[in-house]
Amino acid sequence: xxxxxxxxxxxCGAFGDLTxxxxxxxxxxxxxxxxxxxxxxxQHQQAGIMVFGSSALQIVQLADGTLAAAWxxxxxxxxxxxxxxxxxTADACGFRILDGTGVVHGSVSGAQVxxxxxxxxxxxxxxxxxxxxxxxxxxxxxxxxxxxxxxxxAPLEGRTTFTDYHRLMPMEHIQLDETGTAxxxxxxxxxxxxxxxxxANLEDVTHETVEQMAATMRPYLEPAGVAxxxxxxxRDSRMLTALALREAQQPEQVTAWTTSSDAGSALxxxxxxxxxxxxxxxxxxxxGGYADFGQDFRRYVDAVDYQASFHFWLTPVAQRLRQxxxxxxxxxxxxxxxxxxxxxxxxxDSMSAAExxxxxxxxxxxxxxxxxxxxxxxxxxxxxxxSRGRAVPLVEKYFDHPNGHTLAAYRMRSVPGIAQAPAxxxxxxxxxxxxxxxxxxxxxxxxxxxxxxxxxxxYPDLLAASDLRLRGMATADDLVGxxxxxxxxxxxxxxxxxxxxxRGSAVRDLLSKTLAQADPEEPHGLVxxxxxxxxxxxxxxxxxxxxxxxxxxxxxxxxTETDPRRILDA
Numbered sequence: 001x002x003x004x005x006x007x008x009x010x011x012c013g014a015f016g017d018l019t020x021x022x023x024x025x026x027x028x029x030x031x032x033x034x035x036x037x038x039x040x041x042x043q044h045q046q047a048g049i050m051v052f053g054s055s056a057l058q059i060v061q062l063a064d065g066t067l068a069a070a071w072x073x074x075x076x077x078x079x080x081x082x083x084x085x086x087x088x089t090a091d092a093c094g095f096r097i098l099d100g101t102g103v104v105h106g107s108v109s110g111a112q113v114x115x116x117x118x119x120x121x122x123x124x125x126x127x128x129x130x131x132x133x134x135x136x137x138x139x140x141x142x143x144x145x146x147x148x149x150x151x152x153x154a155p156l157e158g159r160t161t162f163t164d165y166h167r168l169m170p171m172e173h174i175q176l177d178e179t180g181t182a183x184x185x186x187x188x189x190x191x192x193x194x195x196x197x198x199x200a201n202l203e204d205v206t207h208e209t210v211e212q213m214a215a216t217m218r219p220y221l222e223p224a225g226v227a228x229x230x231x232x233x234x235r236d237s238r239m240l241t242a243l244a245l246r247e248a249q250q251p252e253q254v255t256a257w258t259t260s261s262d263a264g265s266a267l268x269x270x271x272x273x274x275x276x277x278x279x280x281x282x283x284x285x286x287x288g289g290y291a292d293f294g295q296d297f298r299r300y301v302d303a304v305d306y307q308a309s310f311h312f313w314l315t316p317v318a319q320r321l322r323q324x325x326x327x328x329x330x331x332x333x334x335x336x337x338x339x340x341x342x343x344x345x346x347x348x349d350s351m352s353a354a355e356x357x358x359x360x361x362x363x364x365x366x367x368x369x370x371x372x373x374x375x376x377x378x379x380x381x382x383x384x385x386x387s388r389g390r391a392v393p394l395v396e397k398y399f400d401h402p403n404g405h406t407l408a409a410y411r412m413r414s415v416p417g418i419a420q421a422p423a424x425x426x427x428x429x430x431x432x433x434x435x436x437x438x439x440x441x442x443x444x445x446x447x448x449x450x451x452x453x454x455x456x457x458x459y460p461d462l463l464a465a466s467d468l469r470l471r472g473m474a475t476a477d478d479l480v481g482x483x484x485x486x487x488x489x490x491x492x493x494x495x496x497x498x499x500x501x502x503r504g505s506a507v508r509d510l511l512s513k514t515l516a517q518a519d520p521e522e523p524h525g526l527v528x529x530x531x532x533x534x535x536x537x538x539x540x541x542x543x544x545x546x547x548x549x550x551x552x553x554x555x556x557x558x559x560t561e562t563d564p565r566r567i568l569d570a
Contacts, residue, residue: 008428009071010038011114012131013051015097015104016122016176025124026050029131048100056431066102070094072112073427073434074220074327084187087171088439095125103175106168108190109437110411111332111419115305117165121180129305132165139558140164143566144386150375150544150567151365151387154308154417157394161306161551169415190439194446195402202452202461209444210465213435214243217329220433225249226326228430230317231256231283233271233476235459236331236338236436238279242467243435244329245281252282257321257328259286262313262488271476278469288316288488294497298550303428304420306551309543311421313488321429328430330422333414333437337445338462340453342409353399360405361391364412370537372512374545379510382568403446489543490534496520498546499529505549507564 010033014026030040030052042057044050049067051057058076059069070077070092077090083105086092093114095104104116104125117124117132126132133139140163145155155161158169168174171187199205217240221227225248229241245251256279258272269285276283288296299319300312321328336342345351345359365387371380394411398404426432435441445453452458463470488494499520502508508516518528532538548564556562 007039007054007056007075008431009054009056009073009075010040010127011051011053011057011069011071012040012124012126012128013049013053014122014124015049015051015095015102016100016182017180018048018050018100018122019120022119022122022124023050025135026052028135029124029126032131032134033128049097051095062096064098066096066098068094068096072107073423073432075431083173084171087187088190091434091438093127093168101176101178103173104168105173105187106170108170108439109333109419109434109442110168110170110172110415111423111434111437113420113423114168115160115165116168116174116184118174118176118182123174123176123182125174129160129162129165129167129307130302133162133305133555133558136558138560139555140560141562141566143564143569144390146544146548146564147383147386147567148390149307149309149547150383150541151368152391152412152417153310153540153544154413154420156390156412156416167307167416169411191407191442191446192398192401194443196449197447198449199447199452202448205444205448206458206461206465209441210239210243210462212438212440212444213240214247216435216438216441217243217433218247220327220431221248223249224326225251225253226324227254227329228321228324228326229254229256229329230331230426231258231272231275231281232261233268234331234335235456235463235475236334237272238275238470238473239334239463239466240329240331240435241275241281242279242470245279246467253326254281255324256281256283257286257317258283259288259313259317260488262288267476267479271474271479275470275473278473279467284320286317286320288313290488290491290493292316293488293491293494294501297497297546300425301547301550303425305424306547306554308417308420309540309547310417311425312543314421314425318425318429321426324430326430328422328426328432330426330432330434331436332419332422332434333410333442336406336410336414337436337442338453338458339456340450340458342406343450343454344405357392357395357399360395360408361388363405364391364409367537367540370532370535370541373532374512374515374538374541375510376512376516378568380512386567406446487534487539489539490530492526492530495526495529495533498533498542499526501549502542502545505552506562507545507549507552509565510545510567 012029040052042053056071056075068079070086072092077092080086088108091107096102115129142163145159148155171189227244229244296315299315398408519525
């Protein structure tokens, strides 16, 4: 039985035929982490392995002498008979190492973040890309990854902003053999086996789905019952809030956390407050200050190691959560697997294979329609060509799968980008549990026919099964179009910060003529930036450019090249 701890997950190390240079680098990684204030209370060093970690690192020795450990954003996880079973049942990353050989593996969901780097007979691994990158002498930019960050919000299929540095995807692992050869491989992903079936009784499936989520949450609510469910204006978070209240031994110890998405027009604070009042849960509403936008944005990109451009608005909440106790509960995956939101067009049956592939890619690259407003003509063309080209093999892989659009969309958006928010932003503040991407829950959802979930049709049953008081409550998205709130990112402070950041860096060479000429120090120029940032699609592209500008500022001295116009070499 795993001892539940109350601090974020941090692990780094190396294994293989470790030279003195390898050992120095592994020790330097740990030193970097400790300099950041990370408590690496666990250390293990012997001939073929050096590993450091927070209390989430609980190493066991198996009968054959193999050292094994498993963890996720919630902390330590139980090690099963095989690493594949551990990855599946616990949604955990980890390692199995014997005499300097073995594997470092990802989780079944791919949402748990672990980076690897193979170097001269050794494999280095870390829950933070920064600790790997900062201990390297020189780094080569991956401009393809930057095209994907701008287009999708994150690099696809494990790429990172540095060549030779990789984030492990669902069931992916890096294996080092006796010859010192490291190979990236992927075990079978069980979610590919889950296909739609007609349920004998939908009510039973709904009940089992809710109870599986509750079972995932329960160990983290014992014995104190302190819990921090995220409560936005949507359905998934209110389900988890209701379940946290139900499962907590002391419901008064549950606090729901609400903030504005800061980038859209949904009314999270208003709707979240209505849900909190109906459920009778204590609520904290966190509103980011306009003057703090730049600092919050920088904290976000640091938390995700510059590998995504999405949930910067969670930074103020994460800062407050650092001062709390108890786990965070986050609803990652609900909209993908419960809501039927990743469905093919109504006329899909009349489309050719090529047209349907393009339609599935277009659904994930809709931001590129704003390319000419934000990017230069060559820049818009290159980002589009590069990103679509990388997406085609992934979409084609699942083209004939009954859940093909859902699986492809999950791997194109949820895993690389969206998951960074609970795993690294919230997970960097408190242990974070994601009940909706547990293997049992995903299996139940993927085995339901699409018609049952289309347009959110399953949600009323799920909500009622979680708590009858949630029946019939509007979501924030239901009110979009009738209400609007000002985006912090489009404020004078937010727009001015991003405009000065991008125009003051080499990234300015990728801007459209309009933005390149829009001086934020002049009233008209600032308004140009504000108008684009007040619209979702151009805002997304601008955020990607801003992340690139900060990355160049941070890593410029280590990079083999620093000209972002290399993105144009499509």
